[in-house]
Every structure is written in C-alpha cells, then in structure tokens.
Amino acid sequence: MDHILSWVVFLPITVIPILWLLPAKKAKWAALFITIVDFIVAIPLFMGFDKLKVGVDDIAGMQFKESLEWIPSLGIQYSLGVDGISITMILLTLIIGLVAVLASWNIDKLQRGYFAMFLVLQTAMLGVFVALDLILFYFFWEVMLFPMYFLIGVWGGPRRIYAAIKFFLYTLLGSVGMLLAIIAVWYYAPGGDRTFNIIELLHRVQEGGTFMGPDIFGMPFAKVVFVAFFIGFAIKVPIFPFHTWLPDAHVEAPTAISVILAGVLLKMGTYGFLRINFPMFPEVFVWFQDFLVALAVINIVYGALCALAQTDLKKMIAYSSVSHMGFVILGIAAGTAQGINGAVLQMFNHGTITAMLFLLVGVVYDRAHHRRIAGFGGLASVTPVYAAVTSIAFMAAIGLPGMSGFISELLILTGSFQVYQLPTIISGLGIILGAGYMLWAYQRVFFGKLNPDYKDLKEINFVELCSVVPLIIITVYLGILPNRIIVFFETSLNYLSDIL
Amino acid sequence: MTSTLPYLSYMPAHLIMGVAILVFFLAKAIPGLRNVSPAGIFVLVLIAAFVSELMMGLESKSLFFNMLQVDSFSRFYNQLFFVIIGITVLMMKNSDEMNRSIEWEVFGLLSTICLGMMMMTSATHLLMIVVGIELVSLPSYILVALNRRFSTSKEASLKYVLFGSFATGIMLYGISLLFGLTGTLQLKSLWSALAASPNFGSPIYYIAISMTLAGMTFKIAAVPFHFWCPDAYQAAPTPITAFLSVAPKVAGLALIMRFFSDHVPVQSEQLSTIISLIAMITMTLGNFAALRQKDIKRLLAYSSISHAGFLLMGIAVMNEVGRQYVFFYIVIYALMNMGAFMAIIYLSQSRNFEIKSFAGLIKSKPVMVVGFTICLFSLAGLPPFGGFVGKFYLFWVVIEKGFWALAVVAGINSVVSLYYYVGVIKTMIIDERDGDMPDFSNQSVVPIAFVLLCAIPIIFFGLYWNPLVDLSALVQMF
Numbered sequence: 020m021d022h023i024l025s026w027v028v029f030l031p032i033t034v035i036p037i038l039w040l041l042p043a044k045k046a047k048w049a050a051l052f053i054t055i056v057d058f059i060v061a062i063p064l065f066m067g068f069d070k071l072k073v074g075v076d077d078i079a080g081m082q083f084k085e086s087l088e089w090i091p092s093l094g095i096q097y098s099l100g101v102d103g104i105s106i107t108m109i110l111l112t113l114i115i116g117l118v119a120v121l122a123s124w125n126i127d128k129l130q131r132g133y134f135a136m137f138l139v140l141q142t143a144m145l146g147v148f149v150a151l152d153l154i155l156f157y158f159f160w161e162v163m164l165f166p167m168y169f170l171i172g173v174w175g176g177p178r179r180i181y182a183a184i185k186f187f188l189y190t191l192l193g194s195v196g197m198l199l200a201i202i203a204v205w206y207y208a209p210g211g212d213r214t215f216n217i218i219e220l221l222h223r224v225q226e227g228g229t230f231m232g233p234d235i236f237g238m239p240f241a242k243v244v245f246v247a248f249f250i251g252f253a254i255k256v257p258i259f260p261f262h263t264w265l266p267d268a269h270v271e272a273p274t275a276i277s278v279i280l281a282g283v284l285l286k287m288g289t290y291g292f293l294r295i296n297f298p299m300f301p302e303v304f305v306w307f308q309d310f311l312v313a314l315a316v317i318n319i320v321y322g323a324l325c326a327l328a329q330t331d332l333k334k335m336i337a338y339s340s341v342s343h344m345g346f347v348i349l350g351i352a353a354g355t356a357q358g359i360n361g362a363v364l365q366m367f368n369h370g371t372i373t374a375m376l377f378l379l380v381g382v383v384y385d386r387a388h389h390r391r392i393a394g395f396g397g398l399a400s401v402t403p404v405y406a407a408v409t410s411i412a413f414m415a416a417i418g419l420p421g422m423s424g425f426i427s428e429l430l431i432l433t434g435s436f437q438v439y440q441l442p443t444i445i446s447g448l449g450i451i452l453g454a455g456y457m458l459w460a461y462q463r464v465f466f467g468k469l470n471p472d473y474k475d476l477k478e479i480n481f482v483e484l485c486s487v488v489p490l491i492i493i494t495v496y497l498g499i500l501p502n503r504i505i506v507f508f509e510t511s512l513n514y515l516s517d518i519l
Numbered sequence: 520m521t522s523t524l525p526y527l528s529y530m531p532a533h534l535i536m537g538v539a540i541l542v543f544f545l546a547k548a549i550p551g552l553r554n555v556s557p558a559g560i561f562v563l564v565l566i567a568a569f570v571s572e573l574m575m576g577l578e579s580k581s582l583f584f585n586m587l588q589v590d591s592f593s594r595f596y597n598q599l600f601f602v603i604i605g606i607t608v609l610m611m612k613n614s615d616e617m618n619r620s621i622e623w624e625v626f627g628l629l630s631t632i633c634l635g636m637m638m639m640t641s642a643t644h645l646l647m648i649v650v651g652i653e654l655v656s657l658p659s660y661i662l663v664a665l666n667r668r669f670s671t672s673k674e675a676s677l678k679y680v681l682f683g684s685f686a687t688g689i690m691l692y693g694i695s696l697l698f699g700l701t702g703t704l705q706l707k708s709l710w711s712a713l714a715a716s717p718n719f720g721s722p723i724y725y726i727a728i729s730m731t732l733a734g735m736t737f738k739i740a741a742v743p744f745h746f747w748c749p750d751a752y753q754a755a756p757t758p759i760t761a762f763l764s765v766a767p768k769v770a771g772l773a774l775i776m777r778f779f780s781d782h783v784p785v786q787s788e789q790l791s792t793i794i795s796l797i798a799m800i801t802m803t804l805g806n807f808a809a810l811r812q813k814d815i816k817r818l819l820a821y822s823s824i825s826h827a828g829f830l831l832m833g834i835a836v837m838n839e840v841g842r843q844y845v846f847f848y849i850v851i852y853a854l855m856n857m858g859a860f861m862a863i864i865y866l867s868q869s870r871n872f873e874i875k876s877f878a879g880l881i882k883s884k885p886v887m888v889v890g891f892t893i894c895l896f897s898l899a900g901l902p903p904f905g906g907f908v909g910k911f912y913l914f915w916v917v918i919e920k921g922f923w924a925l926a927v928v929a930g931i932n933s934v935v936s937l938y939y940y941v942g943v944i945k946t947m948i949i950d951e952r953d954g955d956m957p958d959f960s961n962q963s964v965v966p967i968a969f970v971l972l973c974a975i976p977i978i979f980f981g982l983y984w985n986p987l988v989d990l991s992a993l994v995q996m997f
Contacts, residue, residue, distance in 0.1 A: 092988050161902045169943070172949050180945060184938065191901075191937055195930040198911070202918045235923045 022066060023101040024083050028145045030057045031116075031138040031261070037100040038131045047124060050134040054117045054141070059112055064106065069508050073514045074102020076221035076298065081151065082106075093205075095215055098151040100139065103511030104293055107363060107504065108286060111370045114493070115282035116141045122275035122378055125385060126174060133174055136166035137275070144283050148290065153201045153215040156295075160287070164190055167276070167284075175271040182264075182271035189254055189264040197251030199245045204299070207232035207240065221298050225518060230300075245303040248296040255288030259317045262341050267420060269328040269337035274381030277333065281340050281373040286366045289347050293363070293515065297351070301519055304354075311352040312435075316442045318345030323452035327459075332383075332390040334461055336376045342449055343369045349446055350431035356516040358434025362399035363508050364501065367429035368494070372424055375412040375490045376382070379405075382483050383464075386476055392460050397469030398476065404408070406465045408487055413461050415494045417454045423497035526582040529589050530641075531571035532597055536634045539564040543627030549587055558608050561626045565608075569601040577993060578695070578954075580886075585705050586644040588777075592996045593640040595846065596773045599853065600636050603766045604629055606857050610758035613966050614864045618665065628658035629762075636770035639738075640777070643923030645694045645704040645731070648774060649687070652734050655767050656683045662763070663755045675754035682747040686737035693730025702728060710782045720789070730791065735778065738771030739827040741801040748810075752820035753872075760816055761860030764823040765853050772830055772849070776842050779834065780996050786839045791922070794835040799928045802828025806935045816872045818939060819856070822898060825936060826852060832913045832929060839995065841862055841916045847991040851980060855906055856898045858973030862891035865966040868957045876941055879952030884959060888947050890970035897977045899940040900933045905980035 034053045038046045074080040081100035084296060089097045101109065119137070126133050139162065166185055172183035205213050208220060209228025232240030265285075269277050297304045322342030326438040329335035343365070350362030376455030380404065383398075384390050399406035415422040428450065436443040479487075496506055527534060542560070546552050572594045579590035607629070611617045617625075635654025642648045660683065664676035698704055700723070701712035718724050737744040752760045775794075782790055805825030812818040830852075833845035837909035865887060866877055881888045911935060919924045980987055 089983075090985055090988070092985070121857045158902050161907075165896060165901060169948070180949060184941060184945070187941065188934060188938060192931075195934055197932055199914060199926050201917065202911075202915050206919060233921055455686065 020204075022085055023060070024085055024101065024149050024259040027057060027061045027064065027113075028099070028142055028149060030060060031141040031145075035135045035138055037053065038135055041131075043130045046130040046134045047120065047126070050123075050138060051117075051120045053138065054113075054120050057141075058113050058117060061109065064101070065110065065507075068101070068106055068507065070103070071393050071510055074100075074104075074511045075515050076218060076518070077217045077224045078222065081218060081360070084151075086176040087228040089152075093154075093215070094213065096152045096156045097155060098216060099149045099155075100151050100218070101510035104290065104363060105148045105516075107367055107415075107508050108283075108290055109145060110284065110504075111367050112141070112144050112148065112283050114489070115279060115370060115374055116144075117492060118374055118378070118486045119275040119278045119282075121482055122278055122381060123273070124482045126273065126275075129172060134168070136169050140166040140170065140279065142286070144279075147287055151217050153204070153217055153220075153295070156203060156217070157198060158196075160197075161191075161194055162177035162282070164194075167280075170276045170351050171268060171272045174273045176273075176278070177271070178267070179271040182267040185264045189261065190266065192262070193254035196247040196514065197216055200251070203232060203235075203240070203247075204230065210435075217295060219460060224299055224301065241303050241417050242306070245296065245307065248291070248299075249307075250289035252288040252296055253314075255291070256285055256344050256348065256462040257288070257341065258314050258344075259321055259341070260510040262318075262322075264340060266334050266337040269340075269377075270331060270333050274377060274384070276394045277337075277381075278374045281336075281377060283341060285344055286370060289344070289351065289362065289366055292351055293359070297519055298515060304519055308352055311437050312442050315348035315352050316445050318342065318348060319446045319449035320498070322451070323449045327452060327456040329456075330392055332380045332392055332460065332464070333377070335392070335456060336373065336380060339371070339376075339453065339456065340373055342453060343373070343416075345449065346428055346431050346446070349442070352436035353431075353438050354516060354519045355434040355437050356513045357430050357437075359436050359512045359516045359519075360505060361430025361432075361508055363512060364505060365424075365431060367504060368423040368497065370410065371490050371493050372415045375487055375494070378414060378483070378487050378490075379409050379412055382479050383476075388474060392463050394466045395464040395470055395473065397465070398468055398473060399465040401476045402478050404484075408464070408484075409463065410490070411494075412487070413457045413492075415498075417457050418450055421498045423501065425492045425498060426501040437474050449514050470488065472509055523583055529575070529580050529582055530587075530637075531575070532568040532601075532829055533634065533637055535564060535568045535571060536630055536637065539630045540627055543568065543623050543630060546623040546627075554897075555620045557686040558612060558628050561608055561629070562605060564630070565601045565605045569598055572598050572601075575994075585645060585707060586647045587638070587641040588643045589641055590994075590996055592773070592777075592842075592994050593637070595635050595990075595994045596640040596769065598794075599769065599850065600633055600766055600855075603762065603769075603853055603857065604633055606861075607758050607762040607766075609965070609969065610761055610857075610861055610864055611742070611756075613861075613963065614756060614758050616666065617758065621665075622900050625662070628662055629660045632662075632767070636766060636994075639774040639806065642774065642777065643706045645697065645706070645709075648778070649691065649694070649734070651770075651774070652690075653687065655738065655770060656687070659683075659763060659767065662759045663751045665756055665759065666754065669754065672754040675750040679747045679751045682744065683737065686734050686744050689730050689734075690734030690737075693727050693733065696723065696727035697731060700724070704776060706781050706895040709786055710786065710928075714783045714785055716874070725789075725793075731778075731797050732775070732793070732797075734773050734860060735771050736797065738774070739768045740824050741797050741827050741831065742804050743826075743939065744823050745801070745805070748824055749817045749820040752823075753814060753816045757816065757860060757864045757867075757872075760820075761857055764819065764860070768823065769818050769849050769853070772827070772834065772845060775831075775834055777996065780842075782837065786935070786972075791835050791837055791920070794837075795922055795925045798828045798831035798835055799925060800828075800829065801825065802929060802932045806932050806939075809939045810935070812939070813874055814872050815874050815877070815943065818874065818924045818943070819859060819863075822936065822939070823856065825932065826856075826898075828932075829910065829913060829929060832925060835922065835925065836916045836920045838916075840919075842996070843991040844912040844916055846994045847912055847984075847987055850987060850990075851897070851905040851909045851977065854973045854977055855894045855904075858894040858977070859891060859898065861966050861969050861973070862887060862894065865959075865962060865970075866891070866957075874946050875951060876957075877943070877947045878912075878950040879947070881948045882952075883956045884967075887967050889969060890967070892944050892948070893941040893974040893977055894970070895944055897981070901937070903979040903981040905977065908981055908984045 326338035638651030809821035897904035
C-alpha cells in the first residue's frame with residue numbers, strides 16, 4: 020500500500036464528521052473502530068520494517084518515505100518517514116491510543132466533542148513521530164495543544180481549568196522558543212542551501228558542517244539555538260525545573276488523558292532530543308552533557324522524593340513519571356550505546372507501565388470518587404482481582420526482574436556507569452525510593468484494616484480488564500524477551516551513540 | 520502649466536468614492552432617492568471601486584507632481600479597504616446598535632474615511648499624508664459618538680478628538696522640522712536630503728522623525744498614542760468598532776511603510792531601532808493590559824493594539840519582504856478580527872459585552888461558538904490556523920535581520936496573549952451558565968454563515984498558504 024504512513028497518521032481524524040451522524044452514545048464505538056483499524060493498517064509497517072537500516076541522518080535509511088511539495092517558496096515539504104526510533108514510538112502510540120479509548124468508555128458528557136478532540140490528539144501524536152520536516156513537526160507538535168486543553172479543561176477534575184491553562188501556557192512557551200530556533204536553523208543551515216528537512220540537516224552536520232550564525236545576545240549561535248530547542252523539549256519531558264505543570268495536568272485530567280499524557284506525550288520530549296536537538300548540535304551536546312546528567316539525577320531523586328510525600332494516588336504516579344523520565348534522560352545524557360538503547364526502551368516501557376498505573380487508579384476513582392491513599396485500606400479483601408492486577412503493575416513500575424522496566428533501567432544504569440559513576444550510584448537511590456513509595460502506597464490501599472465505606476466496592480469490570488491486561492502481557496513479555504523490541508531500534512541508536 | 524486632470528484616470532476608485540460622498544450627504548435633499556436602500560447603493564459603490572482598482576492592474580504611476588503614487592501596493596490595500604467596509608455594512612445590518620434613520624450620513628462618513636485611507640496608501644508627500652490622516656480621523660470621531668444617548672460615547676469621542684488633534688499637532692511640528700532640515704516635503708528626496716544634512720544623527724534629526732511618526736502611530740494606536748483606543752472601541756457601536764480596529768489601522772501601517780520606503784541604506788539601522796522599540800513596547804503593553812479586561816470589546820481593543828505591535832515587526836526590518844509579509848498578516852488579521860466581531864454582535868445581548876455573559880453558550884449556539892473559537896485561536900497564533908502563519912513570517916523576517924531581542928519579546932508576547940484569548944474560549948465552552956440561555960430565535964443566520972466564511976479560510980491558509988504568499992508577492996512599491 021502506498022502512503023501507508025499518511026494513512027496511519029490521518030485515519031483517526033477521518034471519522035470525526037461521522038461522530039456527528041451517530042447518536043452521542045455510539046461515538047465511542049466509532050472511536051474504538053477507527054483506532055483498531057488504524058492499528059491493523061499499521062501492521063505492514065512493523066512487518067515490513069527493515070531492522071538493519073540505520074536512518075537517523077541518512078535519508079536512504081528512512082523507510083516508508085513520503086514527500087510532497089507543500090510550501091515551495093520556503094522549501095517546506097510534507098515529508099514523512101520512519102527509522103528505528105520512530106517506529107517504536109508509533110507502536111507505543113497505537114497501543115496507548117487503543118487503551119485510552121477503552122479507558123474513556125464511561126465518559127458521559129459531550130461524548131462527540133470528547134472523541135473528536137481525542138482523535139485530533141491521536142493524529143497529532145502520530146504525526147510528530149513521523150514528520151521529517153521541521154515545520155511539519157512543529158505543526159503536529161502544536162496541534163496537540165488545543166485538543167489537550169479541552170480534554171483537560173472540559174472533562175477534567177475540580178481544578179481542571181487551572182491545570183489546563185497551565186499546561187497550555189507552559190508548552191506554548193517552550194514551543195515558541197523552538198519555533199524561533201527552527202527559523203534560525205533554516206537561515207544558517209550548514210552548506211548554504213537552506214532547508215527544513217531534519218534528515219538533510221543532520222546529514223550535513225555529520226559531514227562536518229556547522230551552523231555559521233552570528234552570536235545571539237553575546238553567546239555563540241549554536242549554544243543559544245541548542246538551549247532554545249532543549250527548553251522546548253524539556254518542558255514536555257518534563258525536566259526539573261519545568262515539571263510543575265505535570266502533577267496538575269495529571270491529577271485533573273480524566274483517566275484516559277492521563278494515560279495518553281504519561282504514555283505518549285512525555286516521550287515526545289525525549290524523542291525530540293534524539294531526533295533533532297542532540298544530533299543537530301553534537302558539539303554543544305558534549306558541552307551540555309554534564310549539566311544534563313545533573314538534571315537527570317535531580318529528576319530521578321527529586322521526583323521520587325516528591326512521590327514519597329504524596330497523599331493522592333494519581334499525584335504520586337505523576338511524580339513517579341518525573342522520576343522515571345529522569346532515567347531516560349540519564350541514558351541519553353550518558354551517550355553510550357547501552358545508555359541510549361536503554362533510554363528508548365525505557366520510553367516504551369514507561370509508556371506501557373504508567374498507562375497501566377493510571378488506568379488502575381482510574382478504576383478505583385470511578386468507584387470511590389476520591390484518590391486519597393489514606394482514605395482506603397484493606398481493599399484486597401473486597402476486590403481481589405483488582406488487587407492482584409494492581410500488584411503486577413506496581414511491581415512493573417518498581418522494576419522487578421522479569422518485568423520490562425527492569426531491563427531498561429538496567430541498561431541505562433550500565434550504560435551511564437561507564438562514563439558517570441557517581442551520578443549513576445545516586446540514581447540507584449531513585450530505584451530504592453521507587454520501591455519505597457510504590458510498596459508503601461500499595462500496602463496502605465490494599466492491606467490493613469478494611470475501610471467500612473468500601474466493603475461493597477465493585478470488582479474491576481470487563482472493559483477495564485480489557486484495557487489493562489494487554490499492557491500486562493506486553494510488560495511481562497518484554498521483561499522476558501526484551502530483544503523483540505530492541506531489534507527495532509538498536510541499529511539506529513547504536514549509530515546515534517557513535518555520532519554524539 | 521500642464522493640466523493635472525488626466526491624472527484622474529489613474530485613480531478611478533478615488534473618483535467613484537468622491538462622487539459617493541456627495542451622493543450620501545446630499546441624499547436627503549434629492550427627491551426620489553429617499554426610498555432607495557442606502558446600503559444597497561453603498562455596496563454597489565464598493566463593488567464598482569473594487570473592480571475599477573482591479574482593472575488598473577499592477578501599473579505604477581506618480582501623480583500630481585509626486586504628491587501621490589499609485590502602484591500595486593496602494594491598489595491591493597485599497598481593495599482590502601473596500602472588502603472590509605463591505606463587511607462592516609453587513610455587520611451594521613445585523614446589529615441592533617445602529618440607528619437606521621441616519622444611515623445615509625453614516626455611509627457618507629464611511630466613504631469619506633475610505634477616501635482618506637486611499638490617500639494614505641498613496642501619499643508620497645508629507646502634506647498629502649496630513650490630509651489623508653485628517654480625512655480619516657474627523658469622520659471617525661463622529662462615528663465613535665453615534666450612540667449619542669450614552670455619555671460614555673461622548674466622553675470617548677472627545678478623548679479621541681483631543682488625542683487626535685494633539686497627535687496631528689505634534690506631527691505637523693515634526694514635519695516643519697523636517698522641512699527646516701531638508702527644504703523638501705517629498706518623501707523621495709526627503710530621506711537622501713536628511714542623510715546628507717549636517718544634522719544627520721543629531722538629536723534634532725531623531726526628534727523630527729519621531730514627531731512626524733506620531734501622527735501615524737496615533738492611527739495604528741501604537742504606544743504612546745494608544746490611550747483613546749480602548750474607550751473609543753468600547754463606546755462605538757460594535758460594527759464601527761470592528762471597522763476601526765482593522766481599516767484605519769491597516770491604512771496607518773501602509774502609510775508608515777510608504778513613509779520609510781525611500782530611506783537610504785545608511786539610515787536603516789537607526790530607523791529599525793526606532794520601530795523595533797515602538798513595536799516591543801506596543802505589543803507588551805497591549806497584551807498585559809488585555810489580561811485584566813472583563814469587557815470583550817475592550818479586550819479586543821487591547822488585542823488590536825498588540826497586533827499593531829506585531830505588525831510593526833514586519834516594518835522594522837525595512838525591506839520589501841517585510842512589507843509583503845505585513846500584507847500577508849493583514850489579510851489574515853482582517854479575517855479573524857472581523858469574524859470575531861461578527862460573533863460578538865451575534866452573541867451579545869442588549870449591549871451587554873461582559874465576557875461573563877457568554878458563559879456556556881456552546882450549548883445553545885455550538886456552530887457560532889466553534890467559529891468564534893477558531894478566530895480567537897488564530898488571533899493567538901496557534902497552528903493550524905492562519906494567524907500562526909502570519910506570525911511565523913513576521914518572526915522569519917525579523918530573524919533574517921538578526922533582531923533577536925524583538926523576536927524573543929514577540930515570542931513571549933504571543934504566549935501571554937494566549938491566556939486572554941483562551942479565557943474567552945473557556946467562558947464559552949467550559950463554564951456553566953447560571954440562569955437562562957439568551958434567546959437567539961429572532962436572529963438571522965447570516966452572521967453564523969459569515970463567521971464560518973471567516974473560519975474556513977483561516978484554517979485553509981493555516982494549512983496551505985501558497986495562494987496568499989503569491990498574492991503578497993504582487994504587493995510592491997515602485
């Protein structure tokens with residue numbers, strides 16, 4: 020099939036007009052249908068993907084390429100393609116999208132609007148991971164914002180308006196800087212010929228070209244542009260001190276949107292690092308490396324400490340995301356092959372595991388209408404299946420051997436230990452703290468004396484199980500056979516670690 | 520002495536507009552005209568003027584001893600004015616704030632403003648510039664005071680008159696200084712004479728230029744001549760506000776571009792600095808003042824101040840490309856601002872323009888609210904809406920010149936502006952309404968169709984803006 024990437028990206032929004040033809044209650048079926056179809060359409064992508072091609076800065080190595088003139092006067096192209104990094108993220112986005120539709124099953128307010136926004140978001144996320152043109156990338160990146168604003172703002176919790184606008188402003192602030200950086204990169208592209216094509220730019224940098232821009236505010240051009248990109252992506256990850264939007268957005272967002280936020284959106288930041296930011300300025304990256312490691316360690320330890328102090332389950336998981344994304348940064352910052360491979364694996368694993376955690380919190384919130392850890396107790400005796408499923412998810416989040424999280428964290432730590440011993444040791448603390456807050460929370464919610472208010476709590480239902488079980492299977496499967504996913508990206512990433 | 524009359528054949532639209540002014544002011548004295556719809560005549564006049572400008576092609580000609588210059592630049596802007604005025608007439612028909620008995624006079628005033636704006640886009644002589652500005656200003660004062668029964672209208676109009684005459688006074692003083700420095704009032708010779716004069720770079724040189732600029736910045740409501748703007752916009756009937764927020768502003772920007780177009784290279788850095796400073800202050804002040812507004816018309820007034828600041832970015836670079844992308848953004852700005860005002864005319868009830876009164880309207884008028892939301896997101900400059908592309912090009916020309924400070928200030932400002940636009944969207948879509956929904960049953964569907972007709976090109980240009988780039992490339996001064 021030709022144009023398979025375009026199909027995968029734009030299929031979700033094609034059903035939006037149909038939503039208004041259906042009864043409001045049936046809108047979710049249309050959304051479920053199209054996410055499943057999208058998945059099926061994408062299967063040839065994964066089957067036909069040539070795992071030995073590098074990609075990254077080699078246009079011949081990008082697969083399923085599509086290219087069309089879009090705005091010829093500026094040389095902006097509608098240019099799509101995938102390499103090992105993007106294909107992994109596409110897989111993650113499709114899985115999470117499907118799970119999130121199931122998690123939205125109980126939405127009862129303005130269903131059509133909800134699923135319309137949801138599908139726009141899905142298209143934008145898929146687009147970010149396949150765009151090879153900076154302007155196209157920026158378009159998808161920004162188009163994500165307004166559906167997200169409405170999804171949090173209309174369907175969220177009590178402080179939703181505050182959380183939604185905070186998310187919106189934070190991300191926009193980062194992306195405006197990124198836009199300026201994109202324009203600057205275009206003007207001072209190495210080799211003279213101006214282009215927005217990411218792969219072409221990376222290729223020229225690899226051939227020894229540099230961005231010959233003038234000093235900006237008395238600082239070297241490359242450093243300023245690097246930092247502008249970095250802040251844009253760092254806000255999305257989020258990296259300390261830009262992380263404060265995350266707990267608010269997570270806590271107020273409806274379950275499905277938390278799942279998407281943690282599962283896919285955060286990965287866009289680190290994807291941006293690997294796709295654009297670091298390989299485009301390899302020299303500045305070396306200059307920045309130590310600082311980046313420090314930020315990663317702060318993320319890991321600070322995130323874990325914050326998680327330990329939370330009384331709200333969802334907020335605890337939100338901070339655990341901050342901590343786990345710190346590992347991704349650490350792996351990338353180390354710049355070794357193992358570190359970067361581990362980082363991308365961790366991106367995938369964190370996506371699936373955290374999605375699971377948010378789904379499970381959503382289950383109990385739907386029934387109890389609160390998420391205070393101290394407000395529960397002894398739930399294991401009323402809802403044994405739920406308790407069992409949750410225990411698996413929590414173990415996965417802790418990084419128990421045999422689960423996927425263990426492999427990726429191990430890879431990252433071995434990778435970074437080769438270059439940064441002390442920071443790696445401190446980061447190990449994050450894992451210990453992680454076990455601490457997870458187990459402690461589990462104990463307070465499921466064991467101990469049964470809170471009499473919840474003696475009739477309903478067991479996890481079929482739809483909810485349908486959304487969680489596939490994720491558990493993935494987690495365990497990749498815990499035992501991690502190579503099944505590593506093969507997709509290792510060629511690309513080994514090359515990337517060489518050039519950084 | 521040569522006859523100047525043949526020159527008139529180069530400016531048919533001016534002639535048509537001139538005749539229209541006479542007709543409208545004398546209409547009530549002409550028997551038989553009383554029963555004709557004035558709006559119909561006015562729309563015909565606008566169409567005739569539009570077509571006649573279109574027929575003139577892209578030819579460039581200097582007229583009346585270098586007093587006026589007609590070229591593709593002036594023609595495209597004039598055509599834009601006709602369209603905007605046509606939209607204003609449509610708004611008047613759908614607004615409950617207009618007094619039908621004085622329609623003839625209102626159209627007479629609008630034709631006068633239109634003629635003045637056409638002078639502004641063509642003027643190449645400082646005295647013509649003054650005439651053009653005054654021809655726009657004087658009728659505007661009256662239009663703001665159309666709601667005579669309200670004391671706020673009178674206050675706003677008087678404020679407008681005072682600031683206007685003050686600005687013109689400063690401008691005339693500046694012009695006299697320029698004349699004293701160079702001995703000429705023609706823009707073509709003025710700049711080279713200034714560069715050659717012994718006072719080049721001295722305080723008097725800057726004072727003369729800045730003072731002359733005052734009259735023009737007054738028209739675009741740039742800081743520090745913006746104080747009249749929120750009051751006038753709030754007090755005027757909404758269609759007039761919509762008109763004032765776009766057309767005279769565009770004319771003022773066109774005039775500033777014409778004014779600076781003949782500068783010599785040695786001056787470009789100084790002039791860029793002056794305009795950049797005005798741009799930065801204007802957009803920042805406009806935006807931060809907009810944050811506190813509770814009245815939608817005042818909010819859009821401040822937003823239009825900040826947009827003037829953004830548009831000045833394209834002028835600050837002082838080159839042809841910058842001017843073309845100003846035109847590009849102006850077209851999109853006209854679309855989104857007119858769309859937003861039409862939505863306000865439709866959604867607001869009995870002169871209540873508080874943002875609060877729009878709460879929860881998505882439930883009763885979803886299509887209108889979605890159209891309005893698209894206009895607002897576009898004003899905030901988010902992709903995939905046209906406003907983003909406009910801002911993108913302004914950033915683009917500014918970065919080419921290496922004006923990093925201007926680019927960063929503008930970037931921060933577009934983030935700030937998002938907050939208040941989204942505030943309006945939030946009120947309409949997220950907030951619950953306490954109390955009854957307003958009754959829209961007796962309103963026509965024309966405004967809804969119009970807002971959609973604005974929203975669709977906004978999205979189209981946001982995704983595929985080649986046609987507009989090609990059009991802007993034709994807008995050239997010679």
